Amino acid sequence: MLKTERLEKLLELCHQQGSLSVRQAARSFDISEMTARRDFDELAAAGRVIREHGGIRLPNALQAPPTELPYFEKLSIRPQEKQDIARAACGLIKEKDTVFLGPGSTCASIARxxxxxxxxxxxxxxxxxxxxxxxxxxxICVLSGQYRSRSGSLIGAVTEEMLSPMGIDKCFIGANGVSGGTAFTSNLDEGRLQSLACDRSGERYLVCDASKIGQQDFYNFCNLDRIDAVITDASATPEQRAAIEASTRLIIA
Incomplete structure (x- = not known):
């Protein structure tokens, strides 16, 4: 990746989160922390970010409210569809399975x-x-890590280290959008963990209601051809169904 491209990606990630640490930048872009600090200094010198101890943040005038709804607000959106999807997902689980459940209201419905x-x-x-x-x-095995209040999840390097050696029979992950044969989420670390869960699992299922199909978000964390099936609700249009079936199996709940 060229330096100019990396600077734009760093800035994009900072805009998405509001701030960015040296450690996160180094891990996300596979660069040294020294290189991350130099990149931060260059962005700050151009007036595009404010440099602070350990990272950067957006100028106050550029701060924008996050587009991702908090978990508790998502609960009231399409609850019946999520319950139908969860019921179909539970039908795939067998006694003594080891199952991974990602964050999100649909995965919470599976837990319920x-x-x-x-x-x-x-x-x-x-x-x-x-x-x-x-x-x-x-x-229950709860992965530890940094708490993300917007989704009620634990993320970061520690979380990934805990998950890496585990063998999972079936994983169920959600997405904020599914488009162009890929699944999207709004948070890079959350996406990285869900991608890792797919790597560690024998069977991989993406659960999302039909309103997410055709939508994009910040971070593409998984191509649908890695997924065994997408589980969605019966309101999916013929066009939405065809878009999923171009990449993987579709289960209608």
């Missing part, structure tokens, strides 16, 4: 509908954990 049978559930979602802890038949 899981039967009281022996399962192991690995998750970085504190929302899913709060639901699952009532199910005494399920063994």
């Amino acid at each position: 509908l899981l039967p009281a049978v022996p399962l192991r559930v690995v998750t970085n979602s504190l929302i899913a954990f709060s639901i699952l802890q009532r199910n005494e038949a399920i063994e």
Whole structure:
């Protein structure tokens, strides 16, 4: 990646998050922390960001409210469709499976509908954990890491290190958008973890209601040809269904 392109990507990520640390920049773009600091200094000298200890942030005038809705606001959006999707997902899970549940309201619906049978559930979602802890038949493994309040999830290098050696039978991940044969989310670290969960899983399922199909977001974390199936609701149009089926199997809940 050329330096000019990297600077634009750094700035784009800073705009998406409001701030960016040296460590995150180094990890995200596979550069040294010294190089990240020099890039930050160059962006600050051009007046595009404000340099601060350990990172950069946007000038106050450029700060914008995040476009991703908080988890608790998402709960009220298409609840029946999410429940239908969750029911279809639960039908794919067998007793004694090790299952990964990602963040998001649809994955939380899966947690709510899981039967009281022996399962192991690995998750970085504190929302899913709060639901699952009532199910005494399920063994829960909560990944630790940096807390992201907007999705109620744990993310970052520590989270990825915990997940890396694990063997998962089936993973269920969500997305803020699905377009052009790829799945999108609004947060880079959250996307990286979901991509890693796919790598560690024997079967991979993307769960999203039909309103997400045809939408894009900040970070493309997974090509649909890596996914065994997309599970969506019956309101998906013929065009939306064809778009998914061009890349992978489609399950209509």
